[in-house]
Amino acid sequence: MRIATAAAFLALAIPAVAYAHHGWSSYDASRPMVVTGPVVSSTYGNPHGSLEIRHEGALWSVVLAPPSRMTARGLSADMIAEGREVTVEGYPRKDGTPEIRAERITAEGKTIELR
Template identity: 55%
Template sequence: MAAFAVIGIGLHERQAEAHHGWSSYESEARTLVGPVTALSYANPHGTIEMTAEGKAYQVILAPVSRMNSRGLSAEMLAVGTQVTVVGYVKRDDPGEVRAERISVGGKTIELR
């Protein structure tokens, strides 16, 4: 029984390490406008890469099930598609943004 407890603790710690801590992001939102340059529509959350203001950004989206239920499909985020992202820049990596909402094709989707 003790072995199961140790294994359970180890798994829990690894899951916590793999998840983003939102406190590591700025508290003031920024708006980025530009084309999608890459897409990962997969769990634990989707991501896009985009360019805005002459810089490259990796944008952390929501879990796939949430994006689907709110009407944001992978097809809407095809490479080359213009998007507007409102989100929070990571304090120690200004190239990473946690998206609060995304606008694409005349539709705005809340991600949190």
């Protein structure tokens, strides 16, 4: 009985976890774009970093790479700290939400590939 209960729980939990983390299919790779502006807030944590930047009067959410990849490629948390100016190249969400999946970022004059 316990095995059946555990199996049922896993069958329900795994899709929920997968759904909670957005997939890349929600971004439009046919419409690359560039946003530039000051960082309003940033996180440098797992499963990936994120930013909010002010671009042309709108607040844009930016999905970055995992911290281990950013560190390995030379992007430190300090480079994307609040108040820093950054340029992000990537793909916008298909549903029009002001969010971009970053492919590369330029901070402190250095361009870092994230994917």
